[in-house]
Amino acid sequence: MRHYRHRDFDLSHKSLKFLRPVFILVIILLIYLMFQFPANKVFMILFGLFIVNQVVHLIWLTHLEKRIFKPITQLQDGVKEIANGNYSVNLDNTTSNEIGFLIDSFNDMAGKLHENETLKQEYEENRKTLIANISHDLKTPIAAIQGYIEAIQDGVVTSPEKMNQYLQIISKNTVYINRLIDDLFLFSKLDMHQLEFQMESLPIRAFMADLMTEFNFELQEKGLSFQYSDETEEDYRVFLDRKRIHQAIRNIIGNAVKYSSPASLRLETRLYKKEEFICLDIRDNGPGIQADKLHKIFDRFYRIDSERTKDLMSTGLGLSIAKELINAHSGKILVESVVDEGSCFTLALPIHTEERSCP
Structure with missing residues (x-):
């Protein structure tokens, strides 16, 4: 049924294209006859009216083709492109009628399909990268555990001190695998x-x-310097999840501890209000981050050190998780860093007021 309707439209469009030159020829013929028989006034008037009618009809057909048939043909071609998987198609719209509105709607639909297809491709690439990273990050500690267990089984380890050292390494790698899975x-x-x-x-x-x-208690137990200052003038309220904010801050502080020298590390935190946000600065005097790598630090599995296995206790997900947790609170996380001077992470959470709806 749909096939026959499609054929009817094509036949109508072709007929319109065929009739246009026919009308032009008829008009030329009528004008010629008018000049051949100028004596009969009634005949001249009737011929003149008929010519005017044909001209108006020709203009109407031309307008009909421009405003109706051509846009519909464009839509047909666009639908074919979508059916063939080309979601980047965009139709030119020169009409302001209902069909023009339909073309705009079609372009919006095609744009959303193109965006979804792009996101789908990015998701697939991220999935492949994620699997590759997981495989790499699991392979190293598993290989280490296997090697030390085989050494123990083969009787290579004889002294209790060596045995204890091997067991500690196995335990450390097991903890890392468990943390990576979590x-x-x-x-x-x-x-x-x-x-x-x-x-x-x-x-x-x-x-x-x-x-x-x-x-402060945990870091002092490790011999690290930690300071906290509260610069807020009022006790503002914030809509948050205690556990998730605790985890986000722990990930950032833990990241600073991992990649800094314990002997000289100083951590300073500062709470203050800025515009409609409560902000927490977490500043360290660690090695800092190069400017060209700063925008990547929140990517999952990204480590500034190119040797991914240098620190087995780092999963490469801590900062990514921290950012996602803060984003889930309608907040934001920013970072500034200078090489050899340190880094400053800023967590900003919106102040909870009666006017502000809860997320």
């Missing part, structure tokens, strides 16, 4: 928007003071 599980839930949040409106001063006290 981070992957968390990141996948964040990526699919399936992670549950226990959001509540909290006074930020008390919450952050308790959190910084906990980090």
Whole structure:
């Protein structure tokens, strides 16, 4: 049925193209006859009216082709391109009628299809990269565990000290694998928007003071310098999930500890208000990050050190997870860094007010 309708439209369009020169020839013939028989006034008037009618009809047909048939033909060609998988098609729209509106809608649809196809391709590339990175990151510790276990089984290790050293290395790699699996599980839930949040409106001063006290105790146990200052003038409320914000801050602080020298590392945190956000600066005096690598540090599995296996306790997902957690709070995370001077991560969370709807 649809096939026959399509043929009817094509026949109508072809007939219109054929009739146009016919009308022109008829008009020329009528004008010729008018000059051949000028004596009969009635005949001249009738011929004149008929010519005017034909001219008007010709103009109407031309207008019909331009405003109706050509745009519909464009739409047909566009639909064929979409059917063939070409989602980048964009039709020129020279009409402002209902068909012009239909062409605009078609272009919007094609644009969304093209965007979805691009996202699909990017997702597929990311999936392949993710699988490759996971395989690489799991292979190294598993190979190490296997090697040390075989050494123990073969009787290579005889002294208790050596045995204890081997067991510690096996334990360290096992902890790393477990942490990598946990981070992957968390990141996948964040990526699919399936992670549950226990959001509540909290006074930020008390919450952050308790959190910084906990980090201060842990870092001092490791002999690291840690300072916290609260520069907020009021006890603003922030809508947040305690556990997720704790995890985001821990990932950033943990990242600074991993890649800095423990003997000289100083961590300074500062809480303050900026515009409609409560901000927390986490500043360290570590090695810093090169400017050309700064925009990549939130990419999953990205490590500034090109030797991916240099630090087996780093999964390469910590900063990615931190960014996703802050984004889920309608916040943002920024970073500034100078090589050999240190880095400063800024977490910004929106202030919770009665006017601001909860996410």
